[in-house]
Amino acid sequence: MVDENAGAPKKLEELLDELVEEIRNAKSEEEVELLKKKAEIVEDLIETYEGDKDLEKIPAIMDKVGEMIEDILQPLKELLNELYSPERVQAMGRSVAEFYKNLTEAGMDKDAALELTKEYMDAINPGKKLMEMLGGLIGKGNHGNWIMMHGARKPENGKE
Numbered sequence: 001m002v003d004e005n006a007g008a009p010k011k012l013e014e015l016l017d018e019l020v021e022e023i024r025n026a027k028s029e030e031e032v033e034l035l036k037k038k039a040e041i042v043e044d045l046i047e048t049y050e051g052d053k054d055l056e057k058i059p060a061i062m063d064k065v066g067e068m069i070e071d072i073l074q075p076l077k078e079l080l081n082e083l084y085s086p087e088r089v090q091a092m093g094r095s096v097a098e099f100y101k102n103l104t105e106a107g108m109d110k111d112a113a114l115e116l117t118k119e120y121m122d123a124i125n126p127g128k129k130l131m132e133m134l135g136g137l138i139g140k141g142n143h144g145n146w147i148m149m150h151g152a153r154k155p156e157n158g159k160e
Contacts (some may be wrong), residue, residue: 011048016042083127096121 021040026032082088099120105114120129 012046013043016046054058083130092121092124095124109160 016039019035019042023032023035023039026035096117100113100117103116104110108116
């Protein structure tokens with residue numbers, strides 16, 4: 001039924017044109033409504049076919065994006081390994097403990113000292129800062145950042 005040279009959209013568009021002509025020549029409201037429903041179905045089929053053509057491009061896109069992601073992730077993994085080396089983690093732990101000790105020895109309430117120490121620990125955690133920055137670029141940024149990261153329109157509901 002489908003002409004290989006013309007393709008499905010061509011046949012579907014011809015069918016849609018025929019339905020529009022039949023709607024013009026319809027003799028009753030019921031016939032018009034039925035033909036409109038058929039036309040909507042054909043329009044949906046055309047949109048689906050066009051969408052499926054886009055789906056065929058996904059593997060090629062993923063091949064390219066996959067390489068880019070690996071190029072980004074590998075240095076990021078190395079950086080995180082360096083930031084969280086056992087020596088650095090020990091030094092950070094000593095620094096946090098000393099910070100808390102200094103606050104309590106200065107007479108600060110232990111609960112308040114603990115809160116400030118938590119804030120201090122977050123402030124000196126470079127990996128956390130890095131991940132927060134990346135998160136801001138990927139999902140919490142403006143519409144332009146979303147487009148740059150995903151190469152598509154932002155969803156209508158605003159969710160990513």
